[in-house]
Amino acid sequence: MKKNYGTAYAAPQALWLTVFFAAPLLIIIAYSFLKKGLYGGVELEFSLRAYTDMANPTLLRVALKTLWVSLAATVATILIALPCGYSVARSQNQAIRLFLVIVPFWTNFLVRIYAWIAILGNEGFLNQALRFLGFRPEGYQFLYNQGAVILVLVYMYLPYAILPLFSTIDKFDFTLLEAARDLGASRMQSYIKVMLPNIRGGVVTAVLFTFIPIFGAYAVPLLIGGKDSYMLGNVIADQVTKTRNWPLAAAISMTVTLITAIAVFLFALKKPKEHLEVADVDPASIGHDLLVSKVRVKTMHKKGGER
Amino acid sequence: MAASIHGTKPLRIAALFHARRIVRKSAKAAFRLIPKKAKASSIVFWVVIAFLFAPLFVLILYSFNASRSGEWAGFSLVWYKKLFLESPELWRAFKNSLAIALSSAAMATVLGTLAAVGTARYSFKLKSYVATMSFIPMILPEIVVGVSLLVFFAGIGLKLGMISVWIAHTTFNIPFVYLLVSARLEESDPTVVEAARDLGASELQTLFKVVIPMALPGVASAFLTAVTLSLEDFVITFFVSGPGATTLPLYIYSMIRFGLSPVVNALSAVMVAGTVLLVYPMRNFLKVFASN
Numbered sequence: 179m180k181k182n183y184g185t186a187y188a189a190p191q192a193l194w195l196t197v198f199f200a201a202p203l204l205i206i207i208a209y210s211f212l213k214k215g216l217y218g219g220v221e222l223e224f225s226l227r228a229y230t231d232m233a234n235p236t237l238l239r240v241a242l243k244t245l246w247v248s249l250a251a252t253v254a255t256i257l258i259a260l261p262c263g264y265s266v267a268r269s270q271n272q273a274i275r276l277f278l279v280i281v282p283f284w285t286n287f288l289v290r291i292y293a294w295i296a297i298l299g300n301e302g303f304l305n306q307a308l309r310f311l312g313f314r315p316e317g318y319q320f321l322y323n324q325g326a327v328i329l330v331l332v333y334m335y336l337p338y339a340i341l342p343l344f345s346t347i348d349k350f351d352f353t354l355l356e357a358a359r360d361l362g363a364s365r366m367q368s369y370i371k372v373m374l375p376n377i378r379g380g381v382v383t384a385v386l387f388t389f390i391p392i393f394g395a396y397a398v399p400l401l402i403g404g405k406d407s408y409m410l411g412n413v414i415a416d417q418v419t420k421t422r423n424w425p426l427a428a429a430i431s432m433t434v435t436l437i438t439a440i441a442v443f444l445f446a447l448k449k450p451k452e453h454l455e456v457a458d459v460d461p462a463s464i465g466h467d468l469l470v471s472k473v474r475v476k477t478m479h480k481k482g483g484e485r
Numbered sequence: 486m487a488a489s490i491h492g493t494k495p496l497r498i499a500a501l502f503h504a505r506r507i508v509r510k511s512a513k514a515a516f517r518l519i520p521k522k523a524k525a526s527s528i529v530f531w532v533v534i535a536f537l538f539a540p541l542f543v544l545i546l547y548s549f550n551a552s553r554s555g556e557w558a559g560f561s562l563v564w565y566k567k568l569f570l571e572s573p574e575l576w577r578a579f580k581n582s583l584a585i586a587l588s589s590a591a592m593a594t595v596l597g598t599l600a601a602v603g604t605a606r607y608s609f610k611l612k613s614y615v616a617t618m619s620f621i622p623m624i625l626p627e628i629v630v631g632v633s634l635l636v637f638f639a640g641i642g643l644k645l646g647m648i649s650v651w652i653a654h655t656t657f658n659i660p661f662v663y664l665l666v667s668a669r670l671e672e673s674d675p676t677v678v679e680a681a682r683d684l685g686a687s688e689l690q691t692l693f694k695v696v697i698p699m700a701l702p703g704v705a706s707a708f709l710t711a712v713t714l715s716l717e718d719f720v721i722t723f724f725v726s727g728p729g730a731t732t733l734p735l736y737i738y739s740m741i742r743f744g745l746s747p748v749v750n751a752l753s754a755v756m757v758a759g760t761v762l763l764v765y766p767m768r769n770f771l772k773v774f775a776s777n
Contacts (some may be wrong), residue, residue, distance in 0.1 A: 182607050185611055189611070191663065192600070194659065195656070198656045205637055210490060285753075285756065287717055287733050287734065287756070288738055290540065293541060296543055296547060379747055397719060397738075411626070428632075438626055
């Protein structure tokens, strides 16, 4: 009978994550129900003040704007990424096309934001080019509005959507498309009714990869959008570092977490509809697929070598 | 010359016709560049690639601009000179980033690999707890992780600095290591391990001579992933960093806040080139990945 060393192996990691992940999260939950301290921090007194504070119109407007920007950016990203993923999957030289998607993806996050400032700024590339072509010499204000925020968010998260979509579409049996065409479906019908249900897992992954980080976005709205385009992430940061209202920051964090969790469960664990038999996906496996493909995306270029 | 063409009407018309022919010809030539069987999806793909690369090219172009402003004032390497010779703070930030990336990746790799080995080979009470705890950090928005760690560090009285950043980076790296190594162990043959035990190897001997060598590709890729995730992180680091622990992303951020900086252009160009040099040799592995 061999001895069971499982606990010994797992204990260090379990301990680390308990102390540095679970405990901080529990503290945040607790803080959201406490009274705000006079100079930052909290007082040990139960209060729902943070949650009632959240109901103020300014914050609600930010929350709605965050939801709208995240949804718009996610939808746009997925709609653009779908044909791209398809095109990479069907290409003769997938390696080159993947390489082209991965280079911007692996370029530093802040460098990519900075590039957009260099393009859209008042003295930026676009204004210089327009001036050169004889447009308004005083230039246009391209930065600091919601459109710019959505544009840059789409730019930042496109590869996150293309890669998982590519890897599911790559496994799709394309002869099914031909069969559908032979049976009289139009090209569009065959994509929507045959392919889409079959790549549902990839679409789910792509949506979550884009929606979750965009919903908690901090750097893009701050640097591209400015004060008027603040999203919930910026409000949390300001409450922590400037206003020092920690219970309120904690309460907003809890709300963001809750909405993210709802998105994951609604989206990843929803059973596919009955009539989509071809598409029958095991709902339990999607959560696992999601994790594996998330890791894959992050490690794509290294992962390949081992198999 | 130009005046004489524009001066007489018939010549102007002829010139116009000529221009139209040139336009038509070049349009046809451009059209020929698109392969005959090009699909709509392919066209979308190339437009998207242009969209993804355009900003990077603008940065590279600007990095060679002699002027500080957006206007082109001639080719110059002055910003590269500034970057490599006159930016000690930037290189200090780079060293901090590297130190934290390597040390946090090492710590996360040790913890994550051990846990993955444990959960792959045994079943025990903590198992589902370990799996759940490795799942949640990945789906949580970064800002929530950052804020909760900041509040936690303030609570236990840890001064923000290199140590707090190292702890934070190790924490967000662990789940990735755990999942990558687990995936690798799932593929390997469990009977080999049993054979080693049957032949009298001790638990430690089995671990170091059989299990870890088998999982090595997974462990290596987990370590490299952790290094890159750590080098890349901005949001979490922003909250848990303190004086003396400025990482490269934080340094770039502070430079961006002061407006456009040509040194950042040069740095960006170097980083883009570095990424290309890093990813290009791996393009064939991408294909291996793509085919399975």
